[in-house]
Amino acid sequence: MAAQETFFGHSLKVDKSRCLGCTTCMRSCPTGAIRIRGGKAVVYDNKCVDCGNCMKVCPHKAIYIQQDDFALIHNYEYRVCLVPTTFIGQFEEKFRTREIYACLKKLGFTHIYEVEHEVEYVVELYKKYIAKHPEIRTFISPYCPAVIRLIQVRFPSLVDNIIRVRAPFELAAHIMTNRLMDEGASRESIGVFYVTPCAAKIAAVKYPVSNKETMITGVINMDFLFNKVQLMLRESKKDAEAINHSLTSRDILWPLPGGEASLFRGSHYAVDGLQNVLNFLERLEDETVDARGLVEMRICDQGCVGGVLATNNRFVARKRLEDRARLLDQPDRPLNRYTRYNNPEFCKWIDEQMEIDEITPHSIYKLDDNFAEAIKMAERMKKIEKALPGVNCSACGAPSCAALAEDIVRGDADISSCMFINRHSQASEDAIRNIWGDRIKTRTINQDKSE
Amino acid sequence: MHYTFDIERGNFTDAGQASSSVKRTLKHLGVAPANIKRTVVALFEAEINAIAHAYGGTIDVDIDDQKIVMVVADKGPGIPNLDLAMQEGWSTASAEVREMGYGAGMGLPNIKKNTDDLKIESTVGVGTTVTMTVFFA
Numbered sequence: 001m002a003a004q005e006t007f008f009g010h011s012l013k014v015d016k017s018r019c020l021g022c023t024t025c026m027r028s029c030p031t032g033a034i035r036i037r038g039g040k041a042v043v044y045d046n047k048c049v050d051c052g053n054c055m056k057v058c059p060h061k062a063i064y065i066q067q068d069d070f071a072l073i074h075n076y077e078y079r080v081c082l083v084p085t086t087f088i089g090q091f092e093e094k095f096r097t098r099e100i101y102a103c104l105k106k107l108g109f110t111h112i113y114e115v116e117h118e119v120e121y122v123v124e125l126y127k128k129y130i131a132k133h134p135e136i137r138t139f140i141s142p143y144c145p146a147v148i149r150l151i152q153v154r155f156p157s158l159v160d161n162i163i164r165v166r167a168p169f170e171l172a173a174h175i176m177t178n179r180l181m182d183e184g185a186s187r188e189s190i191g192v193f194y195v196t197p198c199a200a201k202i203a204a205v206k207y208p209v210s211n212k213e214t215m216i217t218g219v220i221n222m223d224f225l226f227n228k229v230q231l232m233l234r235e236s237k238k239d240a241e242a243i244n245h246s247l248t249s250r251d252i253l254w255p256l257p258g259g260e261a262s263l264f265r266g267s268h269y270a271v272d273g274l275q276n277v278l279n280f281l282e283r284l285e286d287e288t289v290d291a292r293g294l295v296e297m298r299i300c301d302q303g304c305v306g307g308v309l310a311t312n313n314r315f316v317a318r319k320r321l322e323d324r325a326r327l328l329d330q331p332d333r334p335l336n337r338y339t340r341y342n343n344p345e346f347c348k349w350i351d352e353q354m355e356i357d358e359i360t361p362h363s364i365y366k367l368d369d370n371f372a373e374a375i376k377m378a379e380r381m382k383k384i385e386k387a388l389p390g391v392n393c394s395a396c397g398a399p400s401c402a403a404l405a406e407d408i409v410r411g412d413a414d415i416s417s418c419m420f421i422n423r424h425s426q427a428s429e430d431a432i433r434n435i436w437g438d439r440i441k442t443r444t445i446n447q448d449k450s451e
Numbered sequence: 452m453h454y455t456f457d458i459e460r461g462n463f464t465d466a467g468q469a470s471s472s473v474k475r476t477l478k479h480l481g482v483a484p485a486n487i488k489r490t491v492v493a494l495f496e497a498e499i500n501a502i503a504h505a506y507g508g509t510i511d512v513d514i515d516d517q518k519i520v521m522v523v524a525d526k527g528p529g530i531p532n533l534d535l536a537m538q539e540g541w542s543t544a545s546a547e548v549r550e551m552g553y554g555a556g557m558g559l560p561n562i563k564k565n566t567d568d569l570k571i572e573s574t575v576g577v578g579t580t581v582t583m584t585v586f587f588a
Contacts, residue, residue: 157484286470286491365478371516371587374480379452381479406479 008149008362009207010048011065012055012199014041018062023394025054025063030274031153031364035407036397047364049149050203051299052308053274065199065309068218073108076191076217080176081109082169085116085247086197086255086304088324089317090226095233097324102241103232104225109193111176112241116251118171121341123263125165125354126294138284138291139163141260145204146299147277148359155281156361163294164356166210168254169194169201171354173215175338182340191217195225197255197307198300210356222309248332249325255304256318260296267293273301367409377409384408389420391436452476456510458501458525463553466502469510470494473521476514482587489565490519490585496558496565497523497581503548504528505578518567521583529575537563 019040026034026041033047034054041054041062055063073079081104088097101112130139140161142148151158173192180190194216196202202219253259261268269291271280277297283289300306305317340346367381368374388401396417398404407413416422423429454476456469470491477487494510501508505527513520530536537559544554563569568584 157488282471285488286467286474286495287488288467288495361484363478363481365475366481367479369481371480375452375514375516378476378479382452 008045008048008050009203010043010045010050010199011067011202011206012043012048012050012052013064013066014043015062015064016040018060020060020062022059023399024057024059026399027392027394028053028057029399030150030278032399032403034399035412036394044364046362047153049146049153049299050198050200051146051150051274052199055199055308065202065221067202067221067224068193070220070224072218073191073193077189078111078180078185078191079109080111080113080173080180080190080192081220082113082115082172082176082192082194082216084169084195084197084255084304085114085252085321085324086307086310086317087195087222087225088252089255089305089321090222090310090312091230091233091320093320093323096240098240098243099233100229101243102239103229105241106232106239107225107228111180112243113172113176114247114251115169115172115194116247116254118175119168119251119254119260120248120263122165122168122171122354123260125351126163126260126264127266128351129163129165130294136161139294140284141294141296142356143167143260143296144200144298144300145209146198146200147297148209149200149203150277150299151281152359152362153364154278155285156363157285158281159359159361161284162359164359166208166212166354166356167201167204169205169216170214171350174350174353177215178340179338193218193220195220195222197222197304197310199308200299209359212353212355212357222307223311226311246337247328248330249328250331252321252325252328256321257298257303258296259303261294264294264296268296269294270296272298272303272306274299367406381405381409384415387415387421388418389436391420393419395419452514454510454512456512458498458505458508458510458523460505460507461502463499463502466498467495469498469512473512473519477519480514486585486587490521493562493565493583493585494521494523496562497521497583499553500558500581501525501527501579503544503553508578517588518584518586521585522580523583524578524580526578529577529579530571530573531575533571533573 021036021039021041023036026036030051030053031047031049033044034041088100091100104112138161142163142165148162151162176192177190181187192215196219205214205216205219208214250262257272258270261270271277277299284291302314302318306314310317367377384405385402388405390401392400396404398407404413408415420432473494474487474491477490501523505525508525511522535541539557539560542554548554562583566583567586570582573579
């Protein structure tokens with residue numbers, strides 16, 4: 001692969017000892033970021049958006065998400081577990097939220113704080129941003145980090161439509177850190193650990209779009225924590241943690257499709273699922289859909305409960321959250337919000353902390369900086385694509401014939417890697433004819449390969 | 452570089468294939484997003500026009516380092532009064548076409564707005580040829 005400046009860091013990794021190079025991940029990648037080289041899947045860093053789709057489809061569990069060492073939490077006197085309600089949705093309703101939190105404390109955390117405490121404020125920030133930008137018609141939610149990256153690489157013309165507000169977990173980390181500092185804790189003694197349902201959120205913490213300081217100390221994979229807590233809950237003796245539940249029913253539903261929309265209330269669209277998101281962005285880009293207002297987008301089907309690190313079935317988790325929200329029956333926020341929200345100076349500071357300064361486009365399409373050269377390459381690509389069989393078999397190590405054609409003009413592959421073109425015996429000729437009929441041109445054996 | 456696409460009468464479902472393909476190429480060439488958008492919007496409108504009003508046709512696209520020229524040629528009823536057709540809100544679209552959400556009379560005005568040069572040649576009873584140019588610089 002040609003050396004390139006890397007724009008994105010990633011949390012998704014390929015376990016070479018498990019990967020069989022079966023092409024499943026490569027063929028389902030929405031940005032064509034994967035190739036097979038040396039019999040293993042490799043990832044183009046600048047194309048990958050950390051959507052986690054490869055990990056979901058891999059039949060060999062060869063793709064994993066790097067996480068911080070759990071023991072790290074003990075480096076801090078105050079150990080905050082920043083938990084999204086998606087986590088609660090993983091557990092059967094017979095386990096009460098306070099029992100789940102008691103387990104988290106037993107695991108070593110000193111404070112449990114739900115991310116969704118701050119979603120209402122984040123939506124207020126959306127509204128402020130929207131009011132400040134009357135020239136923009138369609139506002140895309142910045143919540144799902146995979147969507148932000150997808151827009152950067154595949155839909156660069158839409159980067160200015162993204163609301164430049166950081167994620168709720170960032171606000172929750174700021175608030176919790178401030179709360180503890182109000183109580184006398186020093187900044188260094190506080191460790192804030194976010195429990196993530198997906199790869200994209202880890203990447204967003206480790207390699208943020210914003211260059212502002214993060215208050216997140218580490219990230220813990222949700223499946224890891226789920227396994228630990230589930231084991232403890234199954235043991236007979238259960239403790240219950242007294243929790244000061246100030247979440248509203250709507251907060252609980254935030255991770256689900258429509259979660260942002262229900263707090264936003266204005267004109268909105270809620271799109272979830274990879275194919276739906278791609279389709280909608282394509283239409284926004286072509287202006288064949290005229291979306292006015294907020295477009296909430298989640299790359300996972302059913303939103304965050306469909307995240308790759310969510311253990312339980314997304315529809316089951318969704319129902320559980322809906323049941324818990326109904327049970328809580330708390331439509332409005334009780335009056336125990338963080339007190340410094342009443343201080344305009346503090347709000348001004350926090351609003352600044354929550355701003356994303358810039359979202360830069362990183363198109364994965366551009367063939368060359370020189371236009372004339374790019375045209376030459378595009379012409380050649382079109383010719384090569386015509387010569388290729390168009391069956392997208394992936395045997396060349398690229399996801400499709402079009403992708404191979406692009407790799408060839410970029411100098412990352414050779415036409416001889418196409419099994420249809422590179423065939424030299426009557427037996428292979430017959431076999432291909434048997435499978436594909438007249439669709440594939442019959443070749444005279446030993447035909448000039450350079451064609 | 453050159454592309455040719457066919458247009459099939461009444462096939463709204465497949466509308467946009469030409470503009471999608473052109474969009475992909477322009478992205479490969481690194482054309483500025485604003486110019487890609489103008490091109491795609493104009494081409495899509497012209498394609499819809501041919502689908503809605505004519506009996507089929509072709510789209511020819513030529514790209515060089517300065518510009519993109521798109522020629523949408525249809526066999527169809529032609530446009531009797533071009534001045535009227537260029538007016539916003541004027542439409543001869545059938546009820547059926549309007550039901551699909553098209554035919555608001557914004558097609559040609561929208562094309563004009565998004566292109567740098569627009570030429571329309573039309574003969575009643577024979578067909579219409581729309582030539583659209585977008586400059587990249």
